[in-house]
Amino acid sequence: MECPLRPGQPCTLCHPEAKNGPQDCPTVALVRDDPDLAERAAALRAAHRAALRDPASQT
Numbered sequence: 001m002e003c004p005l006r007p008g009q010p011c012t013l014c015h016p017e018a019k020n021g022p023q024d025c026p027t028v029a030l031v032r033d034d035p036d037l038a039e040r041a042a043a044l045r046a047a048h049r050a051a052l053r054d055p056a057s058q059t
Helices: 026-033 035-053
Strands: none
Touching: 026 035
């Protein structure tokens, strides 16, 4: 399963309280609950998806 905070990377259960994946990760919950952080995370995911579609667009 992919980490929602690090696009393209797997969930490594890096937080001790994340026993099953991103769904119970407190860091992911904090980002989702903060409008500014959630917006930034969405932008990072969109940029990652765009880079996958067009590798030449990577800078």
